[in-house]
Structure formats: structure tokens, C-alpha cells
Amino acid sequence: MDHYNQSIGCWCGTTALEPFSEHYLFCPSCKSLRLNASVGDVAHVSDGETDLYGKYYYLRHLPEKYGYPDIETRARHDLPERCLYWLRTLLKYKPPPSKILELGCAHGGFVSLLQWAGYEATGLELSPWLANYASGIFGVTVLAGPIEDQQIAPASLDVIVLMDVLEHLQNPVATVSHCLGLLKPDGIFLIQTPSFPENKSYEQLQNESSPFLEQLKYDEHLHLFSKSSITEFFSRIGFDSVRFEPAIFSHYDMFFLSGRTAVTVHPQEEIVTALTVSPSGRLMQALIDIDDEKRNWIRKYAEAEADRAARLAVIHKLEQQLAEAEADRTAKLAAIHKLERQHLTAQKRFRQISQELHGIVAERDKELEIVKTSFSWRITSLLRWVLGKISSTEKP
Numbered sequence: 001m002d003h004y005n006q007s008i009g010c011w012c013g014t015t016a017l018e019p020f021s022e023h024y025l026f027c028p029s030c031k032s033l034r035l036n037a038s039v040g041d042v043a044h045v046s047d048g049e050t051d052l053y054g055k056y057y058y059l060r061h062l063p064e065k066y067g068y069p070d071i072e073t074r075a076r077h078d079l080p081e082r083c084l085y086w087l088r089t090l091l092k093y094k095p096p097p098s099k100i101l102e103l104g105c106a107h108g109g110f111v112s113l114l115q116w117a118g119y120e121a122t123g124l125e126l127s128p129w130l131a132n133y134a135s136g137i138f139g140v141t142v143l144a145g146p147i148e149d150q151q152i153a154p155a156s157l158d159v160i161v162l163m164d165v166l167e168h169l170q171n172p173v174a175t176v177s178h179c180l181g182l183l184k185p186d187g188i189f190l191i192q193t194p195s196f197p198e199n200k201s202y203e204q205l206q207n208e209s210s211p212f213l214e215q216l217k218y219d220e221h222l223h224l225f226s227k228s229s230i231t232e233f234f235s236r237i238g239f240d241s242v243r244f245e246p247a248i249f250s251h252y253d254m255f256f257l258s259g260r261t262a263v264t265v266h267p268q269e270e271i272v273t274a275l276t277v278s279p280s281g282r283l284m285q286a287l288i289d290i291d292d293e294k295r296n297w298i299r300k301y302a303e304a305e306a307d308r309a310a311r312l313a314v315i316h317k318l319e320q321q322l323a324e325a326e327a328d329r330t331a332k333l334a335a336i337h338k339l340e341r342q343h344l345t346a347q348k349r350f351r352q353i354s355q356e357l358h359g360i361v362a363e364r365d366k367e368l369e370i371v372k373t374s375f376s377w378r379i380t381s382l383l384r385w386v387l388g389k390i391s392s393t394e395k396p
């Protein structure tokens with residue numbers, strides 16, 4: 001890599017980074033990836049055309065560069081998909097009522113879902129335009145600007161949510177440490193971020209066509225963590241517990257909770273009770289029940305598909321065996337026809353030879369008769385001649 005930038009350091013403090021790909025460096029100390037470029041202030045957004053996370057980013061950049069749905073479509077489709085998925089996980093570890101802040105809440109759908117479930121939830125967006133948009137469509141409170149600029153009381157939050165945010169932070173240690181000061185002693189982070197397979201080189205990822213390659217978005221992803229580096233990251237800021245959960249986009253993401261001490265799972269009955277204290281919470285419970293049914297149908301469909309595929313494989317095998325048997329039968333039939341033709345030819349030839357032999361025998365018989373007649377005549381003549389001689393000799 002000829003443009004290796006030695007001034008770029010990893011979040012862990014290491015500056016001796018190694019080349020990884022055209023745009024990324026690898027930290028041999030913590031196994032993270034670091035964008036090989038310095039970026040300016042991306043946290044303060046005025047919604048001008050040039051601000052990275054301004055209006056342009058959501059209306060033009062994401063749909064045009066990555067083919068993502070527009071923000072209005074996302075606001076509708078994310079609710080029963082990723083937002084519900086995240087809510088279900090959060091309910092297990094921190095049932096309502098709890099005070100939650102989501103950094104980078106985009107359209108605000110998850111904040112809204114959290115409120116409906118019974119949480120006291122607030123969102124935050126760097127873009128004032130998006131903060132207004134989210135407040136407008138979901139009626140939730142969305143703060144605008146960097147977290148460091150907000151007036152939030154220390155140790156006042158139960159949960160801070162960062163979905164697809166950590167990788168964008170210029171100084172993740174500083175920002176997450178600031179957030180940590182806002183959490184109560186038993187407060188937790190709920191985080192989704194790309195998962196770098198730390199033992200693989202860029203070439204290996206390319207050879208495997210790894211989905212993680214999609215996350216090497218060099219115009220916005222500054223830090224990409226592996227599971228071990230994220231564990232070290234939180235350990236260094238004083239959060240010794242990192243509990244990984246299955247990510248909804250598990251082919252390139254990780255999803256986890258982190259706290260000062262180990263997070264505990266609440267009993268199902270407690271979650272149901274927490275949801276049924278409000279009408280909107282009951283609606284969330286109904287949504288979860290429908291989601292359970294959907295998952296059940298998906299599982300059954302997958303089983304039926306697997307069974308169908310297995311039966312189809314058997315049918316294909318039988319078809320192949322039938323085709324082989326047909327081919328064998330055709331080949332044998334062709335051999336029989338050939339033998340029949342050879343037999344007919346042999347019979348015909350036999351008749352010809354037989355006729356020829358009869359002809360030859362008849363000819364020989366005729367010749368023999370002639371010879372016999374000729375011989376008989378000659379013998380008769382000889383006898384006459386001999387008798388004639390004898391009679392002439394006996395006469396004196």
C-alpha cells in the first residue's frame with residue numbers, strides 16, 4: 001500500500017497499523033480495522049449538501065449509492081422487522097419501565113416502538129432535518145446534534161442504544177465513555193455494528209465473497225470491530241460484560257449488550273406483565289405474538305422446503321435411474337435387432353448355399369450318369385471285341 005498513513009491510529013492507541021485493503025488498516029494489537037484516512041468533523045451537521053450525515057445522506061446518498069429504501073419506506077418496513085427484533089432482545093434484559101436514549105435513531109421508529117412498549121425513550125440524530133422528520137412522523141422526542149452537546153443528567157439512563165452507529169464515530173472511546181457517564185450503575189448499552197472476521201485477510205474475504213466486504217464503506221465506516229476487539233473496547237472503558245445475541249443481519253453484523261456487570265435475563269412472565277400495564281404495551285404484545293406466529297410459519301415453511309427438496313432429490317435420482325434403465329433397454333433392444341438381422345442374413349445365406357449344393361449335386365449326378373453310360377458302352381464294346389477275338393481264334 002503506497003499511501004499508508006502513519007499518522008492514523010487505532011482506537012486502542014496503537015499507531016503501528018498494517019495494510020489491510022485499499023482503504024483500511026489492520027490493528028495487530030486489538031484486531032480492529034481502521035479507515036486509512038483522516039476525516040473532518042462529521043458530528044456537527046447543518047443539513048447542507050456537503051455535510052456527510054445531513055439531509056442529502058438520507059435522501060440521496062443511501063438510496064443512490066447503496067440501493068437502500070428511502071427514509072419513508074424504511075420508517076414503515078423497519079418497524080415490524082429490525083425494530084421489533086431489537087425490542088424483543090431488549091425486553092429480555094431490561095423490561096419497561098426504563099429510560100432509554102437511542103443515538104442515531106434515523107426515522108425514529110425504534111424510539112416509537114420503545115415508547116409504545118412502555119419505555120421512556122428519546123432519540124438523537126446529528127441531522128436537525130432528520131430529528132424534525134422523526135419527531136413529526138412518530139411524535140417522539142429526538143435531540144439534534146452530538147451527544148456531547150446535550151444536556152442529559154449523568155447516571156440518568158437505563159439503556160443507550162447504538163444501531164449501526166459505533167462504526168461511524170470519529171472517536172469511539174471518547175463518545176462511548178461520555179455515554180457511559182450518562183448510564184445508571186446498572187445501565188447497559190444495546191449495540192449493532194459490523195462484525196469483522198479478525199482472522200481473515202482481505203484476499204481471503206474476497207475469495208470467499210464474504211458479505212462483510214459490504215461493510216468496508218470507506219466514506220463513512222471509520223472503525224470496524226471484531227468480536228474480540230469490541231470486548232476489549234468495553235473492558236477498557238469499564239464495562240466488563242459483553243453478551244452477544246444473534247444479529248438480525250448475522251452475515252455481517254454483531255449484536256450485543258454491555259454492562260458493568262453481567263446482564264441477567266428476566267422471566268417471560270415479568271416481560272408480559274410489564275407490557276400489559278398500558279394499552280399500547282398490549283399492542284406491542286400482540287405484535288410480538290404475531291411475530292411468534294410468523295417465525296413459527298417461517299420455520300415450518302423451511303422444514304417443508306427442506307422436505308420438498310429432499311423428495312425432489314429422490315425423484316431426480318429415480319428419474320436418472322429410469323433414464324439409465326431406458327438407455328440400457330434401448331441398447332439391449334438394438335443388440336437384439338442386430339442379432340435378428342444377422343440371423344435372417346444367415347438363414348438366407350444358408351438357403352442360397354443349400355440351393356447351390358443341390359445344383360452341384362444334380363450336376364455331378366448328371367455327369368456321373370454320362371460317365372456310367374459311357375463306361376457301360378465301352379465295356380460292352382470291349383467285351384464284344386474280346387468275344388470277337390476269341391471266336392476268330394477258335395476257328396482253325
Ligand SMILES: [Zn+2]
Pocket residue numbers: 010011012013014027028029030031032
Ligand atoms: Zn487497535
